[in-house]
Amino acid sequence: MTNTTVTLRVNRFAPRPERNRDRGGSPFARKSSPFGSSSEAPARRRPRGKQWTQDYVIEARPEDTVLDCLLTIKRTVDPTLAFRYSCGHGMCGSDAVSINGTPTLLCTATVKDWAKPANTAVQTDDEGFRHTEGADASDEASSLNDTDDANGSSLGVIELAALPGFPVQRDLIADIDPMLDQLKKLKPALQADGVLATTKDGKVDVFEYLQNPDQLAQYERLTNCIACGVCEGSCPVFAGGDAFIGPAALIWSSRFINDSRDTKAAERMDAIDTADGVAACQSVRACSRQCPRGIDVGEEMWQIVAKVRER
Numbered sequence: 001m002t003n004t005t006v007t008l009r010v011n012r013f014a015p016r017p018e019r020n021r022d023r024g025g026s027p028f029a030r031k032s033s034p035f036g037s038s039s040e041a042p043a044r045r046r047p048r049g050k051q052w053t054q055d056y057v058i059e060a061r062p063e064d065t066v067l068d069c070l071l072t073i074k075r076t077v078d079p080t081l082a083f084r085y086s087c088g089h090g091m092c093g094s095d096a097v098s099i100n101g102t103p104t105l106l107c108t109a110t111v112k113d114w115a116k117p118a119n120t121a122v123q124t125d126d127e128g129f130r131h132t133e134g135a136d137a138s139d140e141a142s143s144l145n146d147t148d149d150a151n152g153s154s155l156g157v158i159e160l161a162a163l164p165g166f167p168v169q170r171d172l173i174a175d176i177d178p179m180l181d182q183l184k185k186l187k188p189a190l191q192a193d194g195v196l197a198t199t200k201d202g203k204v205d206v207f208e209y210l211q212n213p214d215q216l217a218q219y220e221r222l223t224n225c226i227a228c229g230v231c232e233g234s235c236p237v238f239a240g241g242d243a244f245i246g247p248a249a250l251i252w253s254s255r256f257i258n259d260s261r262d263t264k265a266a267e268r269m270d271a272i273d274t275a276d277g278v279a280a281c282q283s284v285r286a287c288s289r290q291c292p293r294g295i296d297v298g299e300e301m302w303q304i305v306a307k308v309r310e311r
């Protein structure tokens, strides 16, 4: 048992249920998710629903991750709280959220790094809700651990919200399809014409892609990108990917443009030499600050922009 607590202040969101089209809906109405299909990103609508802020006070140690805390809440306090994660150790990129207003990963953020002193006592109603201005009242099931936060053992408050720049789906889960759509459009796989060969019986022949260490160094650091979206959530221009394809898409494009084995560098540069491509990057460099894989995204943006313009 620990004798310290932390308060997780979670921006919650519950989407409005879809209308039942079987009862009264037009048979000719186009069926789609409330977030639109992946092929209609520009027309993507923000889902509507209930929005409120909820405080959870739980026992935690300074070295616990924020993901550990959320799992404790999910298992012991409030099973309705929604968040996404997979690997739990900074490799899959599925758990990017906003912590204290900064995009980062839940599984690598520790309580001691992110808990900040509570300036004021937590104001909650009898059900444990702390309503934001203008938000609808919620009748969602909720519960709040009633651990006393004023007993001097509190490690502080951590504010959580879904990753900025993307539509929120539920609670801490953002719809990152706009980013994945942009990545797919730029063909994020090696294209090497004339290298693949087949044997007489039609099987793929064994072959090697030879590179020297300098050629590998040109792109190796970019292979660390896990498409978490943290850089996109930090970018003031991205905001959903309508006006700018985003730093992650450019990182992936640059990764193959700089790979000596890839034979489509010219086509790849054409694909990002657009108004919503390199021309949209304003060099704000906010994307560099929190990349969990240590990529200096702003510097990489700068280099790929220069490369495209100088050809």
Ligand code: SF4
Pocket (backbone or CB within 6 Å): 093, 224, 225, 226, 227, 228, 229, 230, 231, 232, 247, 248, 251, 290, 291, 292, 293, 294, 295, 297
């Ligand atoms: S460049 Fe870094 S922050 Fe951006 S998507 Fe890749 S891993 Fe995430």
Ligand code: FES
Pocket (backbone or CB within 6 Å): 085, 086, 087, 088, 089, 090, 091, 092, 093, 094, 095, 105, 106, 107, 108
């Ligand atoms: S859960 Fe995989 S990166 Fe955090």
